Every structure is written in C-alpha cells, then in structure tokens.
Amino acid sequence: MGKAKVTFQRVPFKTDGAWQSPIAIPRDDIQVWGIVLEVADSELSRAASILSHDERERAERLISEEHRRQSMAAHAILRLILSRYCGASPEQLAIRRTSDGKPILSDYPSLRFNLTHSHGRALIAVARDQEVGVDLEQVRREVDVVRLAERFLSERDLAFVKHGDPAHRHERFLKAWVAREAVFKADGRGITFPLHRDYLELTGDGIKDCLVLGDTASGERRRPVQFLSLGPGWIGAVAAEGTDWTVTVCNRSESHINRET
Numbered sequence: 001m002g003k004a005k006v007t008f009q010r011v012p013f014k015t016d017g018a019w020q021s022p023i024a025i026p027r028d029d030i031q032v033w034g035i036v037l038e039v040a041d042s043e044l045s046r047a048a049s050i051l052s053h054d055e056r057e058r059a060e061r062l063i064s065e066e067h068r069r070q071s072m073a074a075h076a077i078l079r080l081i082l083s084r085y086c087g088a089s090p091e092q093l094a095i096r097r098t099s100d101g102k103p104i105l106s107d108y109p110s111l112r113f114n115l116t117h118s119h120g121r122a123l124i125a126v127a128r129d130q131e132v133g134v135d136l137e138q139v140r141r142e143v144d145v146v147r148l149a150e151r152f153l154s155e156r157d158l159a160f161v162k163h164g165d166p167a168h169r170h171e172r173f174l175k176a177w178v179a180r181e182a183v184f185k186a187d188g189r190g191i192t193f194p195l196h197r198d199y200l201e202l203t204g205d206g207i208k209d210c211l212v213l214g215d216t217a218s219g220e221r222r223r224p225v226q227f228l229s230l231g232p233g234w235i236g237a238v239a240a241e242g243t244d245w246t247v248t249v250c251n252r253s254e255s256h257i258n259r260e261t
C-alpha cells in the first residue's frame with residue numbers, strides 16, 4: 001500500500017487479440033495506467049485505424065503535429081486498454097460523451113473510466129460501478145502559483161500553498177488543483193468555477209486525502225482523493241464516487257497491454 005507509484009510506459013499499437021482475455025476489476029478497485037504518448041511514423045496508420053471517425057477528426061483539427069499525434073495516441077491507447085476490460089476489440093467500442101463532455105462506454109455501463117493528458121504523458125483510470133476521475137499536471141516553475149491561489153483557491157488552500165519550504169509551492173498548488181479536477185471529473189462536470197469554496201484536507205494517513213467541497217446546501221462534503229507518485233515534475237490524483245476504494249497501478253508486458261500482478 002502507500003502512495004501509488006505509476007511508471008509512464010509506451011504502449012505498442014497492436015491489436016493482437018489480447019482483448020479476448022479480459023482483465024477483471026473488483027468493485028472497490030481503481031486501476032490506473034501511466035502512458036507515454038508517442039507514435040512513431042511507422043505506427044501512425046495502425047494507431048489511426050483504432051480510432052473512431054470522430055476521434056480522428058478531433059485529432060486532425062489540432063494545429064500542431066505534436067498535439068495531433070498525442071491526441072491520436074491517447075485515444076488509441078484508451079481504446080486498447082478499455083478493450084481489455086470489455087473483452088471486445090478496440091475499434092468496436094462505442095465511446096460517447098455526456099452533455100458535459102465526459103467520455104463514457106455506452107455498451108458497458110458498469111465500466112467507468114477517465115483520461116487525462118498533458119505534455120506527452122497520460123493517465124487512464126478504470127473502475128467498476130462507480131464514477132472515476134483522474135488528473136495530471138506538469139510542474140511549471142515559471143508560473144506564479146501564489147497569485148493563482150490568491151485569485152482562484154480558498155483561504156485554506158492559499159495557506160497550504162504558502163506554508164513551509166517555498167521551493168515546494170508549485171507542487172502544493174498543483175495538489176490543490178489536481179484534487180479538484182479529479183473530483184470534478186469523477187462527477188462528470190469538469191473544472192467548475194468558483195473554486196474558492198473548496199479546500200484540500202491532508203488526512204496524514206499517507207494514502208488518501210480529502211477534497212472538502214464547500215458548495216453544498218447541507219454544509220461541507222468530504223471527497224476522498226489519492227495522489228499518485230509520478231516522479232519528479234508531475235502531480236496527479238485520482239478520485240472516485242465511493243469512499244472504500246484502493247488504487248492498483250497497471251502495467252503492460254512486452255507484447256501486449258497486460259495487468260501487472
């Protein structure tokens with residue numbers, strides 16, 4: 001147990017039938033995959049062939065070649081991973097979006113997932129029978145995080161950001177940020193302003209912390225959040241609808257996407 005340590009891995013764009021042996025996912029488990037978003041020239045047509053028409057169009061609309069490739073990689077790999085849970089081929093999966101934009105698997109309603117991508121890395125979280133949200137941010141030292149916290153976050157979060165060693169302010173700001181995004185994405189609403197009614201509460205158990213939502217009519221509501229250990233320069237968190245869940249970090253074998261035991 002402890003902080004879930006995620007390694008970002010490159011995933012080959014192979015549809016080799018691995019989906020025919022589906023991965024089981026217990027109800028209280030949130031399975032998290034760390035992905036390097038790279039597509040080699042030789043893989044482009046293979047990756048594109050996994051995508052739906054809409055996904056290809058969305059990728060093609062992006063201006064930079066790098067972003068086009070990353071979007072293509074993220075969505076092709078999302079399909080490869082989800083196919084392993086559904087026991088269906090990646091190309092066949094019907095991925096739709098809710099009115100707020102959250103992608104869902106309409107033919108497999110008990111399987112829930114969420115995707116985040118940033119600067120060539122992605123996280124995919126998969127759950128069963130409970131909504132899940134995940135967020136990933138790269139630490140950018142040039143950003144004035146105290147100013148951002150003053151402007152957008154709560155007094156308590158601002159105090160958290162300013163507390164202790166100034167060298168770690170960016171990480172603390174991003175913790176307050178990704179906790180919100182993970183919870184809001186689990187709820188399917190995306191980032192919702194204002195953000196200053198909520199605050200991060202560190203529980204000190206070394207595993208889960210809480211985002212305290214202050215926007216409810218019935219007072220404060222605590223939502224568990226687990227920060228992921230992603231290596232230097234990255235901050236990420238996962239949140240789910242329920243309270244009694246744990247995180248399993250997944251991996252792939254050389255030949256196909258596979259769950260690490």
Ligand SMILES: CC(C)(COP(=O)(O)OP(=O)(O)OC[C@H]1O[C@@H](n2cnc3c(N)ncnc32)[C@H](O)[C@@H]1OP(=O)(O)O)[C@@H](O)C(=O)NCCC(=O)NCCS
Nearest residue numbers: 100101102103115116117118135136185186188189190191
């Ligand atoms: C969704 C949102 C949180 C993305 O945040 P981000 O940090 O820029 O990006 P991330 O990489 O973490 O997440 C993006 C992914 O989240 C997923 N996503 C999109 N909308 C979502 C939602 N409402 N809830 C949960 N997940 C969502 C998608 O898979 C998306 O990737 P894709 O566009 O390549 O498919 C942000 O765009 C947002 O808050 N949107 C609000 C919803 C919105 O704009 N609604 C329109 C009405 S005004």
